[in-house]
Amino acid sequence: MLRRLLKNRYLLPTAILVVVGLGGFVGLTTAGAQTHPSTATTAVPTLYTSATTTTATAAPSASTGKPPSTTAGASHGGALVTPPGTTRTTARTHATACRKELERISYTSPPNSGSPKTSSHHSCVNGRIRTYGNTNILYASPPTSFEQAGEQLFQQVCASCHESDAQGGPLAPSLKGVGSGTVDFWVTTGRMPAATPLSVQAQTKPPKLSDRQAAEIAAWVTSLTPAPPFIPAVNTKSANLAVGASLFALNCAACHTITGAGDELAFGTNAPSLHTATATQVAEAIRSGPGNMPRFTGNLTDRQVADVVAYVTEKIQHPTNSGGFGLGGIGPVTEGFVGLLFGVGGLMLVCFWIGDRS
């Protein structure tokens, strides 16, 4: 029986088809996937609300298209909350310090586009801006209690390249003024600590530090020079997926591809797959522009960023795949491979069999 099978004319072509097909199939579909799932982060405010003061709700946000006001007195609808129990003079000093700090860290920007001063509300503790944002995205800085642990971690893990006061050196850039959201993005995606410091692009890999440790490092780095973006908590409940889809297609799909599978770019750089990114990481990347990714600030409002984040986390990461198997979402290469090898190859085997004379 086995000998008859081995002598069969169809054995060799079928074996080739099966081996090459399955091998290529598996190889191509796993190439597009990341090698690790990043840990799911809890929403930032629940981690830090114990340390923040109550935030004041705002005047309604200004209509789009209005030029942002640059006069110091007219901040766009936000009360600067002083901690309870302070006397009147210290309250006034607090308010002045908060206003100065708000001016210092904000960049002029249309309303609710990620700049603290033009966001619907912001809160301030001890002269430092603690949160800013609106109902779509709330940006929060990690609490100051994290700073000590963060400094220790930084000296252990980061200072070898970024130098002990984060001013950067020959191996790594300065981290002054990058914002806690930026630091949180690089560490929670595993890009930092970098595997090869002088490579053209730091690669994602399994994160070495936990989310809490990342927040601690972010707290310390941002305490040196506070700046936006803070760590965002995105509210995707009322997000408009259609708007998110069209914004994604216009802004993101060129590099990340329309299925979010990622792509190789120029000179050894690549846009990574979006299949394992969390909502926080997506928002942080949009607002901070890591590496070669452009930085989207004034022209995407927080609501639009929330729409894009919702689209990525809901549609991109859970594709419907009505064809049964998405083949990694890479596109015509895998689909052509499957169609030509299995479809046309199979048909060739069938034609061989039909025309075979015995």
Added chain:
Amino acid sequence: MSDHDGDVAVDDGTRTPVALPVARFDDPHLQPLARHPARTERLIALTMLAGIGGVVWFGVAYVQNYSSWVLGVSLAVGLLGLGFGLTAWGKYLMPQGPFVEERHTLSSTEEERTAMAAAVTERTQVVVKRRGVLGGLLAAGMGLFGIVAIFPLLRSLGPAPGNLLEETDWKKGTRLVTITGRPVHRDAMQPGGIVTVYPLGLEKTDSGQATDQTVLIRVQDTDLVTMKGREDWAPDGYVAYSKMCTHLGCPVGLYEQELELLVCPCHQSMFNVRDGAVPQFGPAPRPLPQLPLKIDAQGYLVARDGYNQAVGPGYWSRTSTPRQNGAQ
């Protein structure tokens, strides 16, 4: 016509005689190929039942709106089952043959040949007349019809493009807006940002999205000069290029901010943003046209002038040098 008593020569007076073989029931050519025809028949019956099942499943899946892949699998099972069954029936259960039919000689008889030669040489004595006038009129009519029949084809090509490929809707003073219609303020973008912009009011139209689409990039330094003669085209670090790739027209949306490179996703043409989008790699033959920018009194970005050359891929009648009456 054939005689079943053994090989016999058949002659009915019309053809040259041939010897036809006689069919015998134990002729090996008449036996099916399968060694066990009954078992094979049962197997083929099962395959065909599977095929019927597949086809019925497809019907149910279609009516019940199951997923596409269920439709595909069911149709595949159905057609493959029936197809395999039919082919196997033909291969393994039908008489395997081969059957050879002897052919009569093909050449004509002598009488036929002489009659044919006479007909050809004496054609002029046949009574059918030539009618020259009618023949000429028919030829004229068919010829004219052939010409007229091309007219609908020509009109269906549409209006000649005229100046459409040379000019875009960007004019002096046109305000830049994003896809949502919001004008771009000078403080709207941080260095390293990119946004797609359109002429005010045209962001949702076909011409706006096709030929007018422009990428606006903000680079770090505020006094960028991309080329000689373009000193005031990039205020505050804002620089704008046509989004239509000069290779084959794909939208060049891929911006790498550290490399300051615009990459076209279709064929990987790479344009250096700092030097006036000169192609550094890839099949693009010429730089992306740059839109000169200005900041108006309210702080919004407007076009200083239109593009000074045609946007998008080349075609043979276009010039590659910029127009003389371009930007000031």
